[in-house]
Amino acid sequence: MTRIAILGASGRMGRTLIRLIGDADGLTLAGATARPGSDAEGQDAGTLAGCGALGVSVSTSVRSALAGADVAIDFTLPAGLPGNLEAALTAGCPLVIGTTGIGAEGTSAIDAAAASLPIVYAANYSSGVTLLQQLVRTAAAALDSDYDVEIVEAHHRHKRDAPSGTARALGQSVAEGRGVRLDDQAIYAREGATGERPVGAIGFQALRGGDIVGEHTVMLAGDGERIELTHRAGSRETFARGALRAARWLTAQPAGRYDMEDVLGLKG
Numbered sequence: 001m002t003r004i005a006i007l008g009a010s011g012r013m014g015r016t017l018i019r020l021i022g023d024a025d026g027l028t029l030a031g032a033t034a035r036p037g038s039d040a041e042g043q044d045a046g047t048l049a050g051c052g053a054l055g056v057s058v059s060t061s062v063r064s065a066l067a068g069a070d071v072a073i074d075f076t077l078p079a080g081l082p083g084n085l086e087a088a089l090t091a092g093c094p095l096v097i098g099t100t101g102i103g104a105e106g107t108s109a110i111d112a113a114a115a116s117l118p119i120v121y122a123a124n125y126s127s128g129v130t131l132l133q134q135l136v137r138t139a140a141a142a143l144d145s146d147y148d149v150e151i152v153e154a155h156h157r158h159k160r161d162a163p164s165g166t167a168r169a170l171g172q173s174v175a176e177g178r179g180v181r182l183d184d185q186a187i188y189a190r191e192g193a194t195g196e197r198p199v200g201a202i203g204f205q206a207l208r209g210g211d212i213v214g215e216h217t218v219m220l221a222g223d224g225e226r227i228e229l230t231h232r233a234g235s236r237e238t239f240a241r242g243a244l245r246a247a248r249w250l251t252a253q254p255a256g257r258y259d260m261e262d263v264l265g266l267k268g
């Protein structure tokens, strides 16, 4: 039995994860957290998730939620990351992190913690997007900068970061395929007299509206043709299933930072 703590239990992803844990063989909910001051504090995590009581109260103490957990899954917001990392390090609890918008500082903090803790970080836990990253790397390596790359993403109206973590990761795949640095090529906004498109630029466009779960298209536009590689998530369960798969896998790994390609065994 793998005992899992969910950090961000009151959120859209947290509640989806708890429902799946409630239904899964071999997984049990060991702890659950919400933001300090949250209305969810003290409620049964299963009741909150809509799958019936599981006997685990939502806590605002990450430390107490990790006591008795084999692994924790963090889908909170960037402000929650430092405290979650600190508590996981103190408890020696492996951590699967899905929070996006964490910036360079958050990435460095994850790298530092991964020196002594097994951590999986992925901006998108779906198998489809993990494969898409590989396809995009291959396409970008095969087609030179005569093909202009634009990455378009669409998400629900509640999303707080833009472009999405997945769009940034796909931009990183393009950069790796082309042997360039994403920071040198990224264009995140266009308005007014922009001038012509710079050769080799990697453009990003973010759409927000309604209940769109998450859609990403990488367009490679050349003269007379264009390729579009698209992933559409129809349900948050696709991310949650991937994160649970990562959690099971992580309990058997040594300290280090891993991604979803490691979990799925896609690295050569």
Ligand SMILES: NC(=O)C1=CN([C@@H]2O[C@H](COP(=O)(O)OP(=O)(O)OC[C@H]3O[C@@H](n4cnc5c(N)ncnc54)[C@H](OP(=O)(O)O)[C@@H]3O)[C@@H](O)[C@H]2O)C=CC1
Pocket: 007, 008, 009, 010, 011, 012, 013, 014, 033, 034, 035, 036, 037, 038, 039, 040, 075, 076, 077, 078, 079, 080, 081, 097, 098, 099, 100, 101, 122, 123, 124, 125, 126, 161, 239
């Ligand atoms: N990697 C992936 O595959 C995916 C990543 N995501 C990312 O996961 C994150 C969560 O998404 P989603 O579930 O939609 O977001 P929600 O806003 O629905 O949930 C956020 C959760 O984090 C808690 N929280 C907010 N601020 C803090 C804080 N400062 N400290 C501790 N906990 C906090 C909230 O508690 P409260 O309810 O009390 O405010 C809530 O439980 C986002 O960054 C999103 O981009 C989303 C889907 C897939």
Ligand SMILES: O=C(O)C1=N[C@H](C(=O)O)C[C@H](O)C1
Pocket: 100, 123, 124, 155, 159, 160, 163, 164, 165, 166, 167, 213, 214, 215
């Ligand atoms: O906030 C979301 O909802 C999602 N966030 C992730 C991201 O920023 O890429 C993954 C997914 O697209 C849903």
